[in-house]
Amino acid sequence: MRAHASVLHLDLDAFFASVEQRDKPSLRGKPVVVGGTGGRGVVSTASYEARRYGVGSAMSTREARARCPHAAFLSGRFHAYREASAVVMALLRELSPLVEPLSLDEAFVDLAAAGLPDLDVDTVTQTAQRLRARVYEATDGLTASVGVASSKFLAKVASDLDKPDGLVVVTPGTELELLRPMAATVIPGVGPATAERLRRAGLHTVADLERVSEEELVRLLGRAHGSGLHRLAHARDDRAVEPERETKxxxxxxxxxxxxxxxxxxxxxxxxxxxxxxxxxxxxxxxxxxxxxxxxxxxxxxxxxxxxxxxxxxxxxxxxxxxxxxxxxxxxxxxxxxxxxxxxxxxxxxxxxxxxxxxxxxxxxxxxxxxxxxxxAVEPATETEPPEPPRARSSGWAPGLDVEHDEHGRGWVWGSGRGVVTVRFETRESPAGPVRSFADDDPALHRWQPPDLDPPADP
Missing domain, CATH: 3.30.1490.100 (DNA polymerase, Y-family, little finger domain)
Structure with missing residues (x-):
């Protein structure tokens, strides 16, 4: 590990759902689920309002609807997520030349390369606070949770401790003190199955894991998983922040x-x-x-x-x-x-x-x-490069799709079926707007995308 808390991990909170709530005023403060909307779809992201009902990513849409039937279930809008992500990644690269994106909404930043006057806890804390404020302002209200620590593992753990919209800085030398009382599930990879194996062996916390030999963990979990778990339970992680490489x-x-x-x-x-x-x-x-x-x-x-x-x-x-x-x-x-x-x-x-x-x-x-x-087919559920909105089975007007009407202006698809498409007319800059229904082949209704993208074909 590093001598200073100089690895920053930023995670945009419930990113896809937050972008949808930002751009759809009527959904602010309400449960929103983004992903496949069909019966065999998969949840990509759920807002914190939906998470209170137990909805989470990689869950089937069928189960999500059972848990939170009153949520708004929307298909993805890649152009909006890509735009917001680009703004945030640009801010990170202004801060440091060493930025390692993990997905559209998540990245590591090497503060040691940021040219800060010092890497003491006060300096990195103030730097992280300014970064979060800039993200909120530049994205029109998206929040980020940030962790800063002496390694990637600890920075990621720290960013999860005070979600949403939180900041945790782990003072160098206190890493094990922070980890020991935590449940073993705080370590990436300790899911339900692994946690049950550890429980049967009497291992419940990181402190329990720390007291067990690597050989014992390998016997319980296999060589790769056991060795990795032993290393992280001792807060050992010397991986560098690797900047993004352009690929064709x-x-x-x-x-x-x-x-x-x-x-x-x-x-x-x-x-x-x-x-x-x-x-x-x-x-x-x-x-x-x-x-x-x-x-x-x-x-x-x-x-x-x-x-x-x-x-x-x-x-x-x-x-x-x-x-x-x-x-x-x-x-x-x-x-x-x-x-x-x-x-x-x-x-x-x-x-x-x-x-x-x-x-x-x-x-x-x-x-x-x-x-x-x-x-x-299972509908896409991706956190890095989500698809353009899939065509709904009934009419082609997928829920959440950006549309524009020749008379009423811009809005988004509230729902569709039986030859009818219902649109709520509102945008990020407007208050919650009215809802109107049209025939799904109404020539005045069109799909909408930003001007820099090719106009999409109407359903």
Whole structure:
């Protein structure tokens, strides 16, 4: 660990849902759930109002509706999240040249490279306070929780201690004092299954883990997971903040509040991400030869697997099949399997080796990646690169979609079905607006996106 508390972790609070509440005045202070809105959808983010009812990311939309039926269930708006994220990441890079984005809403910052006059606790605390205030102002009201400590692990733990809109600075030398009384589940990767194994062994707190030998934890949890848990229970983490590297690829990543351990759920999420990667490839006129999956574990270790095709593709079935195959390959290795079973906090699919052409029929016999009816696919739930709003089954007007009416102006889709679309006319700058209904083929109603993006096709 470092001698100073010079690693800052910033996490935008309930990011997708907060952006929706900011841009939709009628939803402020109310439960909002963002993600797949169909029966087989997956929650991406829930507002804190919805979390009080037990709704969380990676939960099925069906279960979320059962727990909080009065919530607003919205599909994602990538352009709005990307815009807000860009503002925040620019502020972080103004502060330090060493910024490591983990997703659209989360990043590590190396304050030792920030040129501060000192790295004492008072200085870094004031720096973090100013940063949070700048984020709030620059994003029109989004809040961030921040942790500052002597390592990435401790900074991440600290940022979770006072959510939402909190700041915790861990004084160097007090790391173990902070961790010891905490439940073992504070350590990334100690999800329900691991916690139950530890409970049966009489291990409940970080202090309990600290007293157990590495060999004993390896016996209980496997080599990779046991060794990682032993290291973090002793607050040992010397990883550097690694700045973002530009890559020539199209990718989608998802970060989840609860670590993933269910292989079928991970396969479904990869399938959804592959679908969106392929859509974005086609929209950009590109195809790609190399498919990569990214798996970030409970302890922030990142694993990846890649495979390269003979010719480029832009087909979601091909990308999805290869992504699931790469996950299976990862799980086939004993060490990797133990690491993944310990908990996955981020999944991603990317395509690189881009080209501006595709051999259309090359993979005609390989399209066997699951349901052929697109309405049967699990809808995307990503924290880093969420999809454009998916088309609703009934009319194409997905809930939350930005729209504009020739007479009434801008608003968003409140709901649709049976040939009718209902719109609430309000924007970020307006008060809560009126609700009006139209025929879903009304020529005066259009999808809306910022002027710098290509106009979308109406449903």
């Amino acid at each position: 690829s199209v990718s989608v990543e998802g970060t989840y509040d609860t670590d993933l351990t269910d292989t079928r759920l991970m396969e479904s999420l990869l399938t959804s991400q592959a679908k969106d990667v392929a859509r974005r490839l086609r929209a950009s006129g590109f195809s790609g030869r190399t498919v990569t999956i990214k798996v970030r574990l409970h302890d922030f270790t990142t694993l990846s697997r890649s495979t390269t095709l003979a010719s480029p593709t832009d087909q979601e079935n091909v990308v999805g099949r290869l992504a699931r195959g790469l996950l299976a390959e990862l799980l086939a290795h004993p060490d990797s399997e133990a690491q993944v079973r310990g908990g996955v906090r981020l999944l991603g699919v990317g395509v690189s080796g881009l080209a501006d052409w595709v051999q259309d029929d090359l993979f005609g016999d390989l399209l066997e990646t699951g349901p052929t009816d697109p309405t049967d």
